[in-house]
Amino acid sequence: MKVLKKLVTNPLSIVGLVILLGFIVVALLAPVLAPPKANQSPYRIPRDGWMAEPQPPSSEHPFGTTEGQYDIYYGVVWGTRTAFRIGITLVVVASSIGVLIGSFSAYFGGWFDEIVMRITDVFFAFPYLVAAMVVTTILGKGLDRMMFSLILFGWMPTARLIRSQILVLKEKTYVEAIRALGGGHLRILFRHILPNAIFPVIVQATMAVGFMIVLAATLSFFGLGAEPGYADWGQMISRARNWVVMPPGTPFKYWFTIVFPGAALLLFSLSWNLVGDAFRDIYDPRLRGR
Amino acid sequence: MLAYIARRLMLLPLVLLGVTALIFFLMQFLSPYQLLALYVTDITELQKGPEYMNQLVSKYGLDDPPLVRYGDWLGNLVRGNLGWAQSARMPVSTAIAKFLPSTIELVLWSVIPIVFGGIWLGTIAATRKDTLVDHGARIGALAGISLPGFLFSLFLLTVFYSKTGWFPPGRISLWAEKLITSGALRQYTGIYTVDAILNGNGAFFLDSLRHLVLPCFALTIVQWAGLMRIMRSTMLETLRQDYVTTARAKGLLERTVIKKHARRNALLPVITIAGGMIARMIGGLVVIETVFSRKGLGSFAMSAALQLDFPAILGFAVLIALVTVTANLVVDLLYAWVDPRVRLG
Numbered sequence: 001m002k003v004l005k006k007l008v009t010n011p012l013s014i015v016g017l018v019i020l021l022g023f024i025v026v027a028l029l030a031p032v033l034a035p036p037k038a039n040q041s042p043y044r045i046p047r048d049g050w051m052a053e054p055q056p057p058s059s060e061h062p063f064g065t066t067e068g069q070y071d072i073y074y075g076v077v078w079g080t081r082t083a084f085r086i087g088i089t090l091v092v093v094a095s096s097i098g099v100l101i102g103s104f105s106a107y108f109g110g111w112f113d114e115i116v117m118r119i120t121d122v123f124f125a126f127p128y129l130v131a132a133m134v135v136t137t138i139l140g141k142g143l144d145r146m147m148f149s150l151i152l153f154g155w156m157p158t159a160r161l162i163r164s165q166i167l168v169l170k171e172k173t174y175v176e177a178i179r180a181l182g183g184g185h186l187r188i189l190f191r192h193i194l195p196n197a198i199f200p201v202i203v204q205a206t207m208a209v210g211f212m213i214v215l216a217a218t219l220s221f222f223g224l225g226a227e228p229g230y231a232d233w234g235q236m237i238s239r240a241r242n243w244v245v246m247p248p249g250t251p252f253k254y255w256f257t258i259v260f261p262g263a264a265l266l267l268f269s270l271s272w273n274l275v276g277d278a279f280r281d282i283y284d285p286r287l288r289g290r
Numbered sequence: 291m292l293a294y295i296a297r298r299l300m301l302l303p304l305v306l307l308g309v310t311a312l313i314f315f316l317m318q319f320l321s322p323y324q325l326l327a328l329y330v331t332d333i334t335e336l337q338k339g340p341e342y343m344n345q346l347v348s349k350y351g352l353d354d355p356p357l358v359r360y361g362d363w364l365g366n367l368v369r370g371n372l373g374w375a376q377s378a379r380m381p382v383s384t385a386i387a388k389f390l391p392s393t394i395e396l397v398l399w400s401v402i403p404i405v406f407g408g409i410w411l412g413t414i415a416a417t418r419k420d421t422l423v424d425h426g427a428r429i430g431a432l433a434g435i436s437l438p439g440f441l442f443s444l445f446l447l448t449v450f451y452s453k454t455g456w457f458p459p460g461r462i463s464l465w466a467e468k469l470i471t472s473g474a475l476r477q478y479t480g481i482y483t484v485d486a487i488l489n490g491n492g493a494f495f496l497d498s499l500r501h502l503v504l505p506c507f508a509l510t511i512v513q514w515a516g517l518m519r520i521m522r523s524t525m526l527e528t529l530r531q532d533y534v535t536t537a538r539a540k541g542l543l544e545r546t547v548i549k550k551h552a553r554r555n556a557l558l559p560v561i562t563i564a565g566g567m568i569a570r571m572i573g574g575l576v577v578i579e580t581v582f583s584r585k586g587l588g589s590f591a592m593s594a595a596l597q598l599d600f601p602a603i604l605g606f607a608v609l610i611a612l613v614t615v616t617a618n619l620v621v622d623l624l625y626a627w628v629d630p631r632v633r634l635g
Binding site: 012118119122123126127130131133134135136139214217218221222241244245246250252258262265269270277 | 436615
């Protein structure tokens with residue numbers, strides 16, 4: 001289709017797709033690339049001892065070990081799975097909620113729409129990070145609570161987007177025609193309007209994955225997300241913090257503790273943004289200013 | 291115009307009410323003891339022991355029906371009583387007042403680079419479309435929005451502090467701190483750079499400026515990325531308009547066409563995203579203040595979250611929501627003032 005062709009001819013989009021594909025392969029092959037220890041959740045990074053000081057890359061530990069002797073290579077590989085799990089779950093759930101709320105609000109209109117939009121405004125009043133911090137403080141730390149807080153405050157942009165799309169589409173003639181033929185509201189909404197309105201949501205969702213992952217990594221970095229020892233890039237970078245900033249004069253000695261997880265995080269986010277950009281260009285080249 | 295302002299101002303208290311209602315609703319998931327911390331301002335009351343809890347519960351009306359409690363809590367809010375912040379060992383409102391100047395200082399020194407830099411970069415990228423400058427700027431912006439703030443800050447600290455020692459974390463050096471604690475430097479505002487000028491102390495000014503370089507740079511780069519992209523796309527859109535072609539045909543200097551005609555109109559959509567930018571900047575402030583060890587509102591909120599200090603984090607949330615809603619309102623009014631189509635349509 002036209003979409004696929006445009007996707008593979010744009011150089012930046014190709015770069016994004018290749019990187020993303022690489023991550024997908026790593027995530028799928030995680031048990032092969034970094035075999036987990038028996039009797040332990042594969043997301044717990046194996047520890048080779050109890051020393052605090054990170055060890056540089058060696059044959060045993062290709063990327064070295066971070067504080068507490070957690071194997072960085074294992075963490076990066078299984079962290080890819082974590083990243084996909086978090087990113088895709090968050091975006092799919094938050095977007096679905098947003099689509100439901102936004103489409104009902106737009107379609108039925110009137111005072112219902114007004115109220116829903118005011119509620120959306122209320123949720124929008126909290127910066128994402130602050131909201132996640134508040135909810136995590138109340139509910140407690142942990143990966144699932146963090147994901148819950150991110151979903152709770154992550155549905156609004158999708159709701160607004162789909163609402164603006166549907167407000168336009170519901171006035172179209174074909175909708176009137178279906179209604180004349182006796183089509184019910186739900187049928188009109190889900191079978192006819194939504195498929196035409198959904199593409200911008202897909203664009204937004206793709207870019208949201210990268211953004212959500214960075215936010216989740218930020219929360220994990222500060223200790224509000226994944227527990228210590230969990231295969232999560234943000235978590236691993238937080239262990240690197242003391243060894244990279246504190247030692248005066250030789251901060252690059254422990255470069256591996258921050259470079260490997262940091263590069264993984266950066267490339268993951270970058271690839272999703274590139275692919276999202278490419279989608280957006282396909283949908284509306286005018287948005288890009290071409 | 292007045293009708294538009296009136297309409298927006300009438301909606302404002304509703305939104306604020308909704309915000310407080312949402313926070314109050316979230317608060318209900320706390321245990322009664324944790325809730326108590328939200329009402330007492332005298333720490334000794336909390337330390338009396340569990341036997342006194344029932345007394346405290348009835349004293350602060352925690353067994354009243356929810357609506358009554360909500361009203362009481364709102365009353366407290368309005369009077370400035372936000373409870374006791376255990377993480378800071380002082381009442382929440384005192385903590386907020388204490389940490390606010392540091393955050394304001396960071397914002398003050400970042401806003402101008404962010405706004406002018408972002409607009410300038412976006413304009414340059416648009417007017418030199420498809421050249422090396424444009425491609426470089428766009429790739430840079432893409433990298434900027436993909437880069438996590440905390441990672442970039444760590445990188446900056448590693449290179450410019452650990453390796454070279456040029457820009458240390460924190461707000462001021464030890465010797466400067468002694469000046470404050472000893473009283474040699476009078477604090478008028480709490481904003482160190484301003485106080486330094488008011489005291490005529492050049493060394494102090496330079497020292498606090500030195501500590502501001504990295505945080506401001508980190509904050510700026512992250513915000514630039516988003517701003518630049520939007521500016522570039524709106525500028526490109528504007529430059530294709532007929533009136534720009536007319537201006538050029540009239541023989542006006544390209545510089546004039548861009549500055550006096552195109553850029554102003556391109557700025558309009560940019561104003562609409564300014565509200566969202568403020569929210570993102572607050573998130574960025576939390577991260578940057580914590581990573582650079584600056585004692586401000588952001589790091590206060592972060593340590594409150596880590597220590598499960600509910601009054602502090604909830605007080606912070608209420609304050610931030612207030613700021614965001616007001617900022618959005620100001621931005622919307624500004625946009626309506628600038629673009630007549632909005633208020634008339």
